[in-house]
Amino acid sequence: MISVIFDLDGTLVDSEPNYYESGRRTLERHGVPDFTWEQHSRFIGIGTLETLEILKERHGLDAPVEQLLAEQNAAYLELARAHTEAFPEMRTFVELLHARGVPMAVASGSSREAIDAVLAGTGLDALLTTVVSAEEVA
Structure with missing residues (x-):
């Protein structure tokens, strides 16, 4: 998979x-x-x-x-x-992958607090539950 x-x-x-x-x-x-x-x-x-x-x-x-x-x-x-606006095509892509059961994550150079705020603000937090921030990686 x-x-x-x-x-x-x-x-x-x-x-x-x-x-x-x-x-x-x-x-x-x-x-x-x-x-x-x-x-x-x-x-x-x-x-x-x-x-x-x-x-x-x-x-x-x-x-x-x-x-x-x-x-x-x-x-x-x-x-x-x-x-924050999610790019419409990316929202559709994430929704499609989620519907098919594809495991997904977000890895970002932003802080965990910023990532969580953005995902919550766009509603993508329900679909993207695995998150790694720059603060969590050496």
Whole structure:
């Protein structure tokens, strides 16, 4: 029997709008009101911590990077639970595999908390119950 392991961000779901919005809100709280999608798009594929370090320096932010990261993560989790869209074709594929009894899992570089929020927010948590995050793998 075959099994399928899915990546999450950019494969099963379109999480990038939530990453942008959570970053935009965080920067706005710290005096950067005009962070655009175009600016955000330059950081796609770069880790959140590294991105925040660059943005802290670029905009002269006083808050420690750890604080910025905690704020952005909290905003992201809120958005992920309410506004994440599963790619329709991938939802259909997962539903088809589930109906046929194919074992499936999600393996992601995101935190377990973020994965759980996204899966719950999209309703895919009922179909994808095996999850491994970057935090769980050396």
